[in-house]
Amino acid sequence: MDTDAAYDQVQSELPTAWRPEGSASPEPRVVIVMPSFSMGPALLSHYAHRIPALEQRDLYGVLLLSNPSCRVVYLSVQRIPDYLVEYVVSLVPSLDLADVRRRLALITVGDASPRSLAAKLVDRPDLLARVHDFVGSDPAMIEPWNVTAAERDVAVALGIPLHGSHPRLLALGSKSGSRRVFARAGVPHPAGVEEVASRRDIVRALTTLRRTKPEMSAVVIKLDNSAAGDGNAVVDLTGLPASGTWAESAALESRLVTLPDWYVPAVEAEGAIVEELIQGEAYRSPSVQLTATPQGEVVVLSTHDQILGGQSRQVYEGCRFPAHEGYAGQIADDGLRIGQQLAAEGVVGRFGVDFATVLDGSGWQSYALEINLRKGGTTHPFGTAQQLMHGVYDARAGTYRDDRGLARFYVSTDNLLDPRWMSMDPQEVIRRVDRAGLAWDPSRRTGVVLHMLGCLAIDGRFGLTAFGASRDEAEEFYAAVRATVG
Template sequence: MTTLDELDDAARWERFVGLQQRMRSVWDTMRLDNDDESVVIVPSVAVDSLASAGLAQAFEERFLFLLLLLRQPALRMTYVTSTPIKDGIIEYYLALLPGVIPSHARARLTLVSVDDSTSRPLAEKLLERPRLLADIGAGILNRERCHLIAYSTTNRERDLALTLGIPMYGSDPRLSALGTKSGCRRLFAEEGVRHPLGAEGLRDREAVVDAITSILAEHPGTASMIVKLNDGVAGNGNATVDLRDVDGGRPELVAERVAVLELESPTLTRDEYWDRFARDGGIVEERVTGTELRSPSVQLRVLPDGQVELLSTHDQLLGGPSGQRYIGCTFPADPAYSRLISGPAEVIGRRLAAEGVLGRFAVDFVVVRDDAGEWVAHAIELNLRKGGTTHPFLTLQFLTDGRYDGPSGRFLTSTGAERHLVATDHLESPALRALRVGDLFDAVARHRLHFDQSRETGVVFHMISCLTELGRVGLTAIGSTPDEAMDIFRRAEQILLTEATTAGRAAELPA
């Protein structure tokens, strides 16, 4: 009997490649209602960008929309988190299941808590506990009909798949360089996909100064450039360099501007930023500007048989000091440019499939109107993982059994009705700390915010567990039109803030 510790890295990769070959047969038997079909979900998040263990737990719970897979009447699911999930939150999601008795679904769900609230990736915590992993493995009825779902794919998730003896629906971690800021710029160039002016493969501040100086020599009108960490997430690894009035691109003036670059992350200092840049590397690229500018994205997936499937287009809602931090999305993207971005995204998808990528990924764009009034698209990022647009779209898809129609740029339910959504992970206010989870559900019931199965519109909340600790919650608002979805979103936001204000108001002292 071989243990993981007895395998060197080369042997682990060899074994992993063989295990992943089973994913196609697992995929082919999914949704056939086999009694021994199961899935193990480990929503492990790299926590560099997360401010607390409580937020890390909330991001692990952001994946709870996958409980909607339990609408398949025979599927068994194991869902792992760092700390226990409140029963009320589980009940909330199971109540969303269309046509399924919640108690029947609950009997097929196994919740596993590591009981470790430290700020480390969940996969790392699991690997430190072989007995717990053995218990999870013992609950797998048939490894030929089971797979692992993870948030991202690193060597840790590879080792989890090996230990459990099941394939992972996700890419080989050795391909992760394709999804870095440097890697995707190279890929865009090789595939002829338009992308911003810039330079990649940089390792320190001096290299950034040299790259910007060279770019200004050829393009003296460049007013602003963005420095990006290779592995930055949701815009938190970005920083802006103001190049206005930099006379002739003189290196000493560029160095002065780089020294005072404006960070998007509210938690990093400049010294910490450059330390991470030296560790992970990064890029600089021109900040695309225009009188009208949007930030859409395209979601695709590579199936186990190598087919590339266009899943959705979104318009991203951005915030932060200079508007580069991801805070939410609307879906679908504006049809005026949805095909403009899905075309090059499919080109990128076919290249990724040829490289051996598996599972979901997203391509981020900036689109801007040119002088003729036409939209021009620039690819800026490739995320080889599930991201902020994944859970709103899949929530909508699972609830309505619908699909995205690429040619028309519309999402249609199983009955042919059109649906739109507005979603955020960042409904946040210090006032929200006055609300407990039960208060949220009480507001949902009293104000009829729950998703209406008959109308297929309404609100689904997520990241619920960090409401009281951090004053933050996520939500997805679903409507028949873009305006209705936004109205539902704003109404839910206003109701929660009003409820929080009421809950935080001091009561009169007893007589």
């Protein structure tokens, strides 16, 4: 049996192990958390030093153990320190640490090479045997970050299904693939050109876009398989010779000089798109997080307003939840149409859709930008919220209420950064936040939950999610953390 056929056979067991969001089913099962960042070479090299810390974002998965019938395997490149497990468990007072340790298996690869966690696991049959022995005969599924051939091979080796799609569907989540899905779903998206693979292709795409839309003032080039905006480059189109004139091509070529040295080789290696940079009054960058169940149902889980940074404001730095009520319902509807198109093409599991939204004379207008056929920067804060508050997001109203019916909001980031913090003990950060009265309060359902503390020693960075009973309270908690840490 070839690998793809074996994978299809393994995936047929997914409905047995899968549970709906927030399920308290008494049936035993095992969830294998595998934060394997299988990315293109350019992106992997950019994030390689931070990957062990990025893996820690998924530690909210330990809180699945609030269900006594559940067990969890947590796979990682580097060992997860005991204090981090203790911190996560402390967020839920009903959890007993000794019981958690009995039902939690932390399995570490201990390999610092610049490859994904899944690729390393494929080479470690001893570790896969430990996973298999822990799971035993209980239904089990793997929660991956994304699904490539490496994750597929882990699933086949274990005989345990992935909560995700077949790797052959990866192209649907590329930038070129996203634009084609938007067109099939009938969702508005920017003017653009797909399948760009060289400097000459970029110039041709710019020429085409200027001819079809002469008023276009800027475009963004996006590497086909980039993430978090790190493969995006903005090109200014103002002050150029008129479209179609003899001087146009040379002038466009000169604009590409501003691209980083590595960028055009990355375009040649990975492919790209060129599309209009959406601009306008009150520009926002919201996203929709969805899931496609093994039965083919598509559910809108959340909407967020993304916080963008970087020189051209294309890099994801954090998010606010829920998205602004003026357009949350609009992007949820468009996201659902896109999700239903993806499900019809075989997609299973979590994914997200990013939008650009601007205010004009007729109201908020949204344009679909890209599909993230994987987990993303909004997955772990929302996952944390669900494990702590077991709430429901109303996609049409754009509101979230916990299991007591109380509205809740949050602000989250992976990028609270100060190089002076590189020498700080992560446990001291926990203590300072606690002493300042900012820590998560399970009775009030407000306060700060920390994550990615392992990144402090790497570059002085850590993450947090600040929960509030109002947007303003969430912002106040969020703003207070930097001053508190010092």
